[in-house]
Amino acid sequence: MASAIVELRSDTFTMPGPGMRRAMAEAVCGDDMVGEDPTVNALEARMADLLGKEAAVFACSGSQSNQMAVWSHCRSGDELLIEETGHIANYEGGGPAVLSGVSCRKIRGERGGLNTALLNAALRPPNQHFSPTRLVCLENSTNIGGGATYVLEQLKAIRTWADEKQLLVHIDGARLFNACIARGYSAREVAAQADTVSICFSKGLGCPMGSVLVGSRETISRARRARKVFGGALRQAGFPAAACLYALDHHINRLAEDHANARFFAEQIAQIPGVKIAPHEVETNLVFFEIDSHIGPGAAIAAALKERGINLYAIAPQRLRACFHLDVDRAGAERAVVGLREVVQSGACVAGIHAGGNY
Ligand SMILES: Cc1ncc(COP(=O)(O)O)c(C=O)c1O
Structure with missing residues (x-):
């Protein structure tokens, strides 16, 4: 489940x-x-x-x-x-x-x-x-x-x-x-x-x-x-x-699963317009990506994802980090891709900027 x-x-x-x-x-x-x-x-x-x-x-x-x-x-x-x-x-x-x-x-x-x-x-x-x-x-x-x-x-x-x-x-x-x-x-x-x-x-x-x-x-x-x-x-x-x-x-050999999930997530989100990432640079379990500023600030994206049950860090105004580990399986990675796509396409974060935003 x-x-x-x-x-x-x-x-x-x-x-x-x-x-x-x-x-x-x-x-x-x-x-x-x-x-x-x-x-x-x-x-x-x-x-x-x-x-x-x-x-x-x-x-x-x-x-x-x-x-x-x-x-x-x-x-x-x-x-x-x-x-x-x-x-x-x-x-x-x-x-x-x-x-x-x-x-x-x-x-x-x-x-x-x-x-x-x-x-x-x-x-x-x-x-x-x-x-x-x-x-x-x-x-x-x-x-x-x-x-x-x-x-x-x-x-x-x-x-x-x-x-x-x-x-x-x-x-x-x-x-x-x-x-x-x-x-x-x-x-x-x-x-x-x-x-x-x-x-x-x-x-x-x-x-x-x-x-x-x-x-x-x-x-x-x-x-x-x-x-x-x-x-x-x-x-x-x-x-x-x-x-x-x-x-x-x-828990050592299974780290390969985290790396595969990280790469999967990176490859999928690379296809979302407004998301910038070089999937081939994802070597291990950390995925850093940039969001175009017209979509909204990273902190607003993270807040909108949180409402969908997906937690990640905005570590700079337009930069986010997702970290994969033993408590996130492939289904979790897929949910994160779907959530990010919805948030980016919904325009909710731009509305957030006009309302003052939270960054
Ligand atoms: C590269 C690196 N070194 C050291 C640490 C410190 O670990 P701790 O949080 O256990 O002090 C971290 C924590 O994220 C880390 O990423």
Whole structure:
């Protein structure tokens, strides 16, 4: 049966299903702060192995594990390099400055991605006038960049360049498994190009919370201290960790369905006059598209869709984002196409502008 709402705002809206709930209810727990939660320990060991790193630490959220990485790699006064739309620099509450005294040098890239030429142009030489550059932060797959993924060769080139420049590399892999499924590479191959990688479990993997940061034993021991300092050290965290273990077993390969639904949605809405989108650019589960201004502002389109039971985000005056995940099936994607077509053709949003609009 179709659910009442087609929830396309984000994959963070996913709800745990019966199997995941059972796994959480049956989790064996202990006090993680003293390293005695067997389920957290199992998750950390499994993630370290999966990504080919010495150690891992469980964190509350993707933002927390990213900021633990920044804190672990940098000293106060350092600078990190990041693509200008990167989550770490834009959507984590100013975390690098607040928590680590680190500034972000933002670089305009392509669809959220960087390459060695762009990095090289942005890197400043050691000089007392400049903040020392310590870290490169990459996102794979990208969020605001449109769900784009790095080719493995690009990551290898960045790793080589960073080694030459004596810089560290962190990959924000909030949606790393989406990138792996789309590109056909392993999480381990990607992680080999970075010093640390953060993974989110509360997005496409469908868990209620949780993130893991992987890296060398020494770095992860610093990150563990950062977690404590940030107030994120955990106690009986085996309950959410059990959900993460469940997701590793059941929710990775199925990400391909989300990508297929996203591509389907993109191809269908490309046929609606006034909607601008390049369907071939949809690589993973995120679909960004533009609406011609004569149709109405993005926020009015989103409001009209909401009345039809379809939720998505207007992220800029004419730009909308739809995110596909395990709680949206093909029928949901079809409903979203029909709803958008009706809204665009009805003229309701133009009327909204004349009435003052809501943007
Ligand atoms: C690319 C990226 N990194 C990090 C995060 C942060 O995750 P959280 O919301 O768990 O802090 C997000 C969240 O959307 C994201 O898209």
